[in-house]
Amino acid sequence: MAYKPPHARAHRVYKPGKRHMELMPSLSRSSGLDKDGDALRDRAVQEEYRAFIEGKVNEHWKRHPHGASGRDVDATKHRQEEQENILILFRKLREGLLATDRKDAFAVEVYETSLHLSILFRSDKQTTSILSHLLPHLYLARxxxxxxxxxxxxxxxxxxxxxxxxxxxxxxxxxxxxxxxxxxxxxxxxxxxxxxxxxxxxxxxxxxxxxxxxxxxxxxxxxxxxxxxxxxxxGAPVRTGDHSDKPEGARQRAGPYNxxxxxxxxxxxxxxxxxxxxxxxxxxxxYRELHCLPPPVNSSKTGAEEPSPTSEWLARSLALHSLGSTAADVNEMMQMVDEWLAQKCDQGEVKRKEGAEGRWIVCKVAVKV
Incomplete structure (x- = not known):
């Protein structure tokens, strides 16, 4: 049985049941207010708390399988709140690891997973904070x-x-x-x-x-x-995310989930x-103009559709191809470039040339639409 401080053995967080993990006090905010606020100093509790967080993360991926996508304002706000709460749970656990000077494989896994999620959830402050403890100290500890x-x-x-x-x-x-x-x-x-x-x-x-x-x-x-x-x-105890519940884009990428x-x-x-x-x-x-018309079909030796040289150049130079997909075919590439230029047209940075399909006039100064 894991050691429990005498004054904390009767504390509710030590009792079996997931619901008690919700009540886990933070070490940094419980001093002087909660006499049992040092539960996360116990190694066994730290590992139980890590498994509890894992469940929260997997539930999050199930509810929000498409990550940051979606235009529903309320759904986006709810997703962001869930992500912030998950990062708070990890921060509590890291406080316990820091307080006990724990530097084993479990500690490395917690810090690494915290880092990965802080990046996926786009929390720059959390990422910077985690890195300051993880690199290089934990890797050099053993x-x-x-x-x-x-x-x-x-x-x-x-x-x-x-x-x-x-x-x-x-x-x-x-x-x-x-x-x-x-x-x-x-x-x-x-x-x-x-x-x-x-x-x-x-x-x-x-x-x-x-x-x-x-x-x-x-x-x-x-x-x-x-x-x-x-x-x-x-020998890390758990890894966030499995093959059935992956964050945005993971299903489209080849190889094992990482x-x-x-x-x-x-x-x-x-x-x-x-x-x-x-x-x-x-x-x-x-450039003053961009010509995005494909060459005539009969100009190709094979008779197959060819992309516009300008569209091909724009797609490559602007790195419009998605990281989560293989090389796009001609239609996909043309669509990517058209969508990009249409977006810039809405922002007043280019405009369609009247009477000339596939031609865009470049505005040196953005024109209000």
């Missing part, structure tokens, strides 16, 4: 277990992209964080480091011709697969969106 260091690769990449996204277009935060980490976490002669170096150079130089290629899922997925295999032996990889998709999409805005500004300053 140097005799090599997979702890090897398993830090996915967390390292997530942390670097988090700082790259928050600081964009400046990369100062990114480089400061990179230099603060042990080189064993991201070897300078490794493929992951070379990919990051190429991507950050692309962003600095506005080399939008390489944007799609360097932010495609195939460019980084293998690093998360290798990290998962390396850390798989840690929460860290889903978090990386979210960050990469965020970097893409910011880079896309920069690329679009460059395009607006450089």
């Amino acid at each position: 140097p005799e277990v090599p997979e702890f260091t090897h398993g830090a690769l996915s967390t390292t990449l997530l942390s670097l992209f988090h700082h790259l996204l928050l600081g964009y277009p400046s990369q100062t935060r990114f480089h400061e964080h990179l230099h603060s980490l042990p080189r064993t976490f991201l070897p300078r002669d490794g493929a992951a480091y070379r990919w990051l170096a190429h991507l950050t150079h692309c962003l600095r130089t506005s080399n939008y011709a390489k944007l799609q290629e360097l932010t495609d899922r195939g460019a980084f997925e293998r690093f998360f697969e290798a990290s998962t295999e390396a850390s798989g032996g840690r 929460l860290a990889l889903e978090a990386m998709y979210t960050l990469v999409e965020g970097v893409r969106a910011k880079a896309r805005a920069t690329v679009w500004l460059i395009m607006r300053s450089a």
Whole structure:
């Protein structure tokens, strides 16, 4: 039987039943108010509380299988409230781990899952707070277990992209964080480091011709697969999300479900969106018109439909292809570009050229519609 402090053995949170976990007091907010507020100092209670949170997360995915999608304001508000509550539960648990100086596999799993969910739920403050405790301290706490260091690769990449996204277009935060980490976490002669170096150079130089290629899922997925295999032996008690209840986009992506990889998709999409805005500004300053008509069918040797060279260029340069899909066919690509230009038309940044189908006039100064 797990040890219980004498004054807390009769506390309701120690009694069997899930409903009592709802009453778990926070260590940081119960001091002086709740004499039994230190229940989360007990290791057995910490593990029971982790299983309780897991149930909450799985229920959330069942109710909101499409993540951030949807236009119902009330449903979106309810979803966000649920996500905030889940992050609060994890924060309570981390307080207990910090108070007991717990640095085993269980603690690493709790911090990693907290990190992944904070990214998926787009809580930048939580992400920054979690990273300050997780990297590099928890991974270096047990140097005799090599997979702890090897398993830090996915967390390292997530942390670097988090700082790259928050600081964009400046990369100062990114480089400061990179230099603060042990080189064993991201070897300078490794493929992951070379990919990051190429991507950050692309962003600095506005080399939008390489944007799609360097932010495609195939460019980084293998690093998360290798990290998962390396850390798989840690014996983490539970992993958030199973094959039936996955967050947005997980079902459309190949391979086994990986929460860290889903978090990386979210960050990469965020970097893409910011880079896309920069690329679009460059395009607006450089071009007066965009011609998005496909070439005549009879001009093709095969007779098959071909995309407009301009549409193909726009789709690649603006990285419009979704991370969760394979290469789009001609119709999908044309539709993506049309939707993008229609959105910019609504914002007054382009307008359709009268009497010329597929031609758009670029407005140097946005025109109010």
